Amino acid sequence: MSTLHLYNTATREVAPFTPIEKGQVGIYLCGATVQGEPHIGHIRSGVNFDILRRWLIASGNKVTFIRNVTDIDDKILHKAVHENEPWWAVAMKYERAFTDAYRALNVIDPTYEPRATGHITQMIELMELLVERGFAYAPGNGDLYLEVRKLPSYLTLSNQKLDDLLPAADADEKFKKDPRDFALWKSAKPNDPSWPTPWGPGRPGWHLECSAMAHQYLGDEFDIHGGGMDLIFPHHENEIAQSEAAGYKFARLWMHNAWVTTAGEKMSKSLGNSLIVSEILKKYRGIEVRWYLGSAHYRSMLEFSFGALDESVTNFKRIENFLERISKSGEIEKAIDSEFKVAMDSDLAVPEVLALISKWLRAGNTALAEDQMDIARDYGSKIRGALDILGCDPFDPAFNNNGGKVEQSAGIERALDGLISFLLSERDEARSRKDFQSADRIRDRIAELGILIEDTNQGTRWSVK
Ligand SMILES: [Zn+2]
Structure with a gap:
């Protein structure tokens, strides 16, 4: 009997997988930033992690599967201006497009699918904890930063060294203790959506939501954290930094899917x-x-x-x-x-x-x-x-026996139903005028098309052979 072995990005090794609680696996997968129609590259991680989920279930586990929706982000705000729509309308529209794509590809719905904007309370609680524990600081510009140098394990997932890391030029650099510190929370800009916090109104940085929501739904420590390999740095490093600074054990195993490429x-x-x-x-x-x-x-x-x-x-x-x-x-x-x-x-x-x-x-x-x-x-x-x-x-x-084209399939079924009923009424009419040759020809032709006709008490039924 073989046992499940999985590759862990953190250790760069394939090792036996044992859930924290026998027969119960918690998975957090970073979901979409809903700022546009999903293309085929966006949907691969959904498919890859769905295969993992199905295999865990088939192997006798109960799986709690969380996939978040990032529904507030610079790109969404930008798109809202571009499409002349409120930001939440843009987020809702593309969240639905992602849901449709996942379902058409038979990706099982997540157990929970939390939205970032529905978890601002949990994010504020997490930030308060990070300030209290001395890892986060508010320099007075309305932002809140995480002090990454205080975390010895920072960058171990991506196998980098903090001193080798060249931070991107950043307008807020003058407020940071170290240019590599990252924003947990961003102060409100005019006309942008914002939420009140003890440090002033603003909105979450991208990374904060995943630490807050993984903790909400999976607790202090959980089995598997997944995402596309482009998320390893900075997103997942920053999730780990926030969560460990808060005193959470966080994910035991990190799994990343590769990209869909075109021309390399x-x-x-x-x-x-x-x-x-x-x-x-x-x-x-x-x-x-x-x-x-x-x-x-x-x-x-x-x-x-x-x-x-x-x-x-x-x-x-x-x-x-x-x-x-x-x-x-x-x-x-x-x-x-x-x-x-x-x-x-x-x-x-x-x-x-x-x-x-x-x-x-x-x-x-x-x-x-x-x-x-x-x-x-x-x-x-x-x-x-x-x-x-x-x-x-x-x-x-x-x-729906038609590869996900659910609506189209329903339409085809209705049309077929009408056509077959029409043919059957023609056959009945031919019979009633004793034109058995025509009646038999209609019957044979239907049979040749692979359609089974069954006369029941409730009338005539048809099915595809
Ligand atoms: Zn995430």
Whole structure:
């Protein structure tokens, strides 16, 4: 029996994972700053950490999963001016766009999804504690800073030394004891939203919310903290600094997913609309996009191209076709194969899982060709079990049997229902005028299309074979 091993960014080692409380895992994942439509690079961490969550659940754990929403930030305020909307309207609009994208890709909703602006009280309490413990100072300009030199462990996550760190030129530098100190709280600027504090009105710096909200929902110490690797410094270093200065133990294990790249670079907004998730979902099913995004190991860069996406979709359709064929002889069970378990337990080795799925698919198709249905079904069960953990089970009702195009699928279903009812009434009419040739032709044509007609007491029902 293998046990779960995970890579820890803090120790730069793969080590056995043991939750603080047996059978219970707490995860905090840094979520989106809701300042624009999510593109495919934004959504990868949601998919990667969803695979981790599903595997932890399948391994017998109860998972409390927190993913925050940063709904106040310079970029949101900037966008609000640009779009001539209140800042909260901008934040709400893009928060919904992110939710839609996560759901279309079958990412399970977080247990709690706290917004920064809903936790100002917790942030003020944390800042008061940091002042009381002598780690935070208010130089009188309305800002509050954290004194990083007082924290010996500062920068150990990113493996840097404070004295090597060149701080960015900063207008507030003259107020700081050390130019590397960072703002916990920023004083109010004219026309910007602000909240009252003992140090004057203002708004939170970006890092503060995660320390406050992780503490609120997961307590003093929790199992896993995650995010994109671009968050290691400064965001996660600063979260650790705030939390340790407050006396919290904070996260035991740090996990970071790599970027989606285009032409070797981190995906950027300048690439335009074609990479926005909602645009991609007009051409591809959610299950296909999910399969592609989840196909690389979470610590490997994923070089995005439409060519690679198309190739990945072709491969996925082969798997779907196989499962569809064998599902005709009955529902396919989901089995956790021992080789699959070993791969997942090895720091979520998805590429090895994909190799296993290919192997099972070949063997399953061979069995089908030789009419060995029981063997084919066994391979089908292994494949379906693996796809379920990857969040790509074609029979998952979350995809509404149509890969996340929920609304479109409902519309198609309504239209089909109308068409089939129309054909059936034509058949009935032909029968009633004793034109059995026409009635039979309609029946045969419907059957050829793979539609099953069933006459019941409640009337005629149809289903897709
Ligand atoms: Zn964070």
